[in-house]
Amino acid sequence: MFNTALTLADLGFLLQGALMTLAVTAVSVTAGTVLGIIFGVVRNQVGPYWGAPLTFVLDVFRSVPLLIQLVLANAFQAIAKLGWAPFTTSCVVLSLYTAAYCTEIVRGGIASVPPTTRRAARSLGMTWWQDMRYIVAPLATRVSLPSWIGLTLGVMKDSALVLWLGLIELLRASQVLVTRLQEPLLILLICGAIYFLISFPIARLGGYLEKRWSND
Amino acid sequence: MIEIQNVRKSFGSLEVLKGIDLTVNKGEVLTIIGGSGSGKSTLLTCINGLEPIDAGRILVDGTEVHAKSTNLNKLRSKLGIVFQQFNAFPHLTVLENVMLAPRKVLGLTKEKAEENAIKQLTHVGLGEKLGVYPTRMSGGQQQRMAIARALAMSPEYMLFDEVTSALDPQLVGEVLDTLRMLASEGMTMICVTHEMKFAREVSDRVAFFHKGVMAEIAAPEALFGAPKDPELQKFLAATH
Numbered sequence: 001m002f003n004t005a006l007t008l009a010d011l012g013f014l015l016q017g018a019l020m021t022l023a024v025t026a027v028s029v030t031a032g033t034v035l036g037i038i039f040g041v042v043r044n045q046v047g048p049y050w051g052a053p054l055t056f057v058l059d060v061f062r063s064v065p066l067l068i069q070l071v072l073a074n075a076f077q078a079i080a081k082l083g084w085a086p087f088t089t090s091c092v093v094l095s096l097y098t099a100a101y102c103t104e105i106v107r108g109g110i111a112s113v114p115p116t117t118r119r120a121a122r123s124l125g126m127t128w129w130q131d132m133r134y135i136v137a138p139l140a141t142r143v144s145l146p147s148w149i150g151l152t153l154g155v156m157k158d159s160a161l162v163l164w165l166g167l168i169e170l171l172r173a174s175q176v177l178v179t180r181l182q183e184p185l186l187i188l189l190i191c192g193a194i195y196f197l198i199s200f201p202i203a204r205l206g207g208y209l210e211k212r213w214s215n216d
Numbered sequence: 217m218i219e220i221q222n223v224r225k226s227f228g229s230l231e232v233l234k235g236i237d238l239t240v241n242k243g244e245v246l247t248i249i250g251g252s253g254s255g256k257s258t259l260l261t262c263i264n265g266l267e268p269i270d271a272g273r274i275l276v277d278g279t280e281v282h283a284k285s286t287n288l289n290k291l292r293s294k295l296g297i298v299f300q301q302f303n304a305f306p307h308l309t310v311l312e313n314v315m316l317a318p319r320k321v322l323g324l325t326k327e328k329a330e331e332n333a334i335k336q337l338t339h340v341g342l343g344e345k346l347g348v349y350p351t352r353m354s355g356g357q358q359q360r361m362a363i364a365r366a367l368a369m370s371p372e373y374m375l376f377d378e379v380t381s382a383l384d385p386q387l388v389g390e391v392l393d394t395l396r397m398l399a400s401e402g403m404t405m406i407c408v409t410h411e412m413k414f415a416r417e418v419s420d421r422v423a424f425f426h427k428g429v430m431a432e433i434a435a436p437e438a439l440f441g442a443p444k445d446p447e448l449q450k451f452l453a454a455t456h
Contacts, residue, residue, distance in 0.1 A: 120303035120362070123264055124317035124369060125293040134316060138307045213307070 005181050011190075017173025018194050024087070024169060025156040028094035032155070033148070035095065036102020041132070043103060044110045061100035067161050069093050074165050090162035098155050105147045109140030142213050149206035153199050170194060217241055218263060218373060218406070223272035225258060232258050234428040235272065240406060242372075245399045247407045247415040250425035251451060256408045257300075259425075260375045263406070264297050276373070293321055296366030297375040300382050302358035304350030310337065311346040314365045322369065329368075336364040340394050356387030360394055367398075374398065376407040412455055416440050424448045 039058065043051040061069070073093045077084040084092070113136050121131040163172035174191040178184045218240040225233040232255040240246050248256040261267040263274055265281045265288045274281040279291060305313050314333035318324045324332065337343055340360040350358050359379055366374065376395065380388045392414050399405060399418045409415055415422050416436045423433040424445065432445040443449045 114301075114303075116299065116301045117303050117305065119266060120299065121305070121317075123266060123292060123297045123299075124365065125289045125291075125321040126317060127289055130320050134320065135305055142307070 004183060004186060006177070006183065006186065010177055010181070013177065014170065014173050014187075014190060014194065017168055017170040018198065020167060020169040020173075021156065021159055021171075021195075022198065024090055024094060024159045024162055024167070025152075027091045028098050028159065029152050029155055031091070031095035032098025033102050035099035037106050039099060039103040040106025040110065043107050058100040058103050061096050066093070066097055066158055067164060069097065070161055070164055086162070086165035086167050090159075090165055090167055094155060094159060094162070097158075098151065101151050102148070105144045105151065106140070108147075109144035110136055112143045113139045142210075145206060145209060149202060152202055156198060156202075157195065217275075217277060218404075219275040220259070220263070221273050221275070223259070223262060223274060224270045225255075225262060225267065226270055232428050233262070233269075236428075236430055238423065238430060238433070240373075240404065242404050243402050244420045245403075245405045245407070245418050246421050246423060247409055247419040248423045248425055249409065249412065249415055249451070253427075254425040255428040256425045257377050260297065260377045260406065260408055263375060264292060264295050266297075289321065293317075293369045294371055295373050295375060296369060296371035297377065298359070298362050298366050298379050300378040302350070302355065302362050302382075304358050304361060306349065306351055309347050309349055310342060310353070310361050313350060313361060314368045317365070318368050333364070333368055336368045337361070339367070339397075340364045341390070354387060355383045356390045359383065359387075359391050363391075363394055363398075373404045373406070376405065376409070378408050378410065380409070380411060410455075412440070412452075424451065426451070 039054060043054060048055075070090065070093050074086070074089050077089055117139075118131055118135060121135045122128075126134070160169060160171040163169060163175070168176070170191060174187050177187050181187065218238075220236055220238040220240075223233055223236045224231065232253070234255075236255075236259060238246075248259070250256050258267060262269050263276070263281065265286075269282055273283075276291060276295060279286055281288070281291065305316065308316065311330070311333055314337060315326075315329040318329045318332060319326065334343065334346065337346060340363055342357060342360055342364065345353060345357065345361075350361060353361070363379075379395070380391050383391060388411070392411060395405070395407065395414070396418055407415070407418075419436045421433055422436050422439045424431050424439065424443075424447075426445070426447045432439060432443065432448050439448070440452065443452055
């Protein structure tokens with residue numbers, strides 16, 4: 001039915017690209033989320049006045065297009081002679097980009113926990129940390145989860161931009177094949193299907209957790 | 217014994233407590249009545265150390281609540297407080313709500329905490345609701361759960377801050393019955409309330425607060441029967 005020059009080796013090449021996409025996403029989302037939680041808690045604790053410098057920096061990461069951030073970061077690391085590999089630079093930039101969004105998600109989640117509920121926890125003798133760990137964290141997570149899943153899927157797709165630093169991830173791998181085989185339709189269809197296969201379980205996991213937690 | 221000595225407290229330019237002096241003895245049931253904004257709820261949150269004070273001091277069994285050296289979390293396990301809002305932890309079942317603080321703050325084992333929680337919940341009439349999530353219960357049941365949750369810490373004093381004010385009228389009775397039961401068991405209690413009949417029944421003494429001042433304090437028969445303070449006379453006339 002299809003007359004194609006695409007070989008099994010080419011498919012393997014695409015899957016390698018997909019692995020790179022997964023690696024960059026996994027590292028960035030993990031690091032970005034950890035940072036986002038820390039920044040979100042800090043912003044909540046110190047209030048808008050003392051949190052202003054942090055907010056400003058995070059706003060920069062949210063407003064400047066990711067592509068520009070990647071190119072600038074790569075240039076700076078070269079000027080500063082840091083000797084970062086493209087993978088490292090990509091992960092650093094994407095982590096901060098994720099952290100900037102995640103901070104807002106975390107802050108909103110914490111703010112959604114009624115102060116009266118937290119006061120009740122403290123009145124029972126629980127420390128700030130125990131209140132955070134046993135009351136705020138579970139309640140805020142439930143509120144934040146849909147936005148966080150959205151962020152993760154967004155970062156996964158945005159990670160395609162790291163091809164500008166020379167990383168061969170899924171999209172770049174597809175481009176290479178398109179150039180060589182001149183079969184853009186088929187290859188981009190496969191590329192899109194792989195993106196979908198990566199996203200789908202993450203989205204479903206979110207749906208599953210939401211359902212499991214909806215006890216009220 | 218809770219000793220409140222010349223306590224002052226302001227929110228911004230508004231002084232809500234203007235030098236309160238009050239001593240509550242072990243085993244005593246004190247109710248505080250007064251209009252809204254009279255400072256009565258603020259006083260309770262100050263006793264618990266949830267609010268800082270501007271002057272004076274509060275001693276609980278000789279420990280100064282607002283001293284820097286005081287371990288507030290330790291002191292709070294002695295002072296149970298129940299609020300107007302029920303403040304259930306919505307992600308935990310009724311049993312888990314009551315077990316959490318004894319396990320994490322007092323360090324009880326899971327078995328011990330569970331045994332104790334079941335005892336307290338049965339005591340307030342919620343023995344059938346252990347595995348239920350609080351949002352599935354009525355306001356009265358949630359408030360009784362909050363009382364059991366405070367009692368599970370084995371407090372020596374219980375502070376009740378208008379615990380029936382957010383309830384539908386038909387649910388007030390079950391919560392007041394729980395308070396009556398605690399009073400009859402000899403629990404030391406300070407209740408801020410708008411339920412005059414209840415205050416009259418259970419109190420050893422009743423205090424009337426007006427605009428940040430404790431205008432009158434007396435045994436219930438005297439305070440309700442022969443009020444001296446003109447503001448109290450007005451207040452009682454308006455509430456009857």
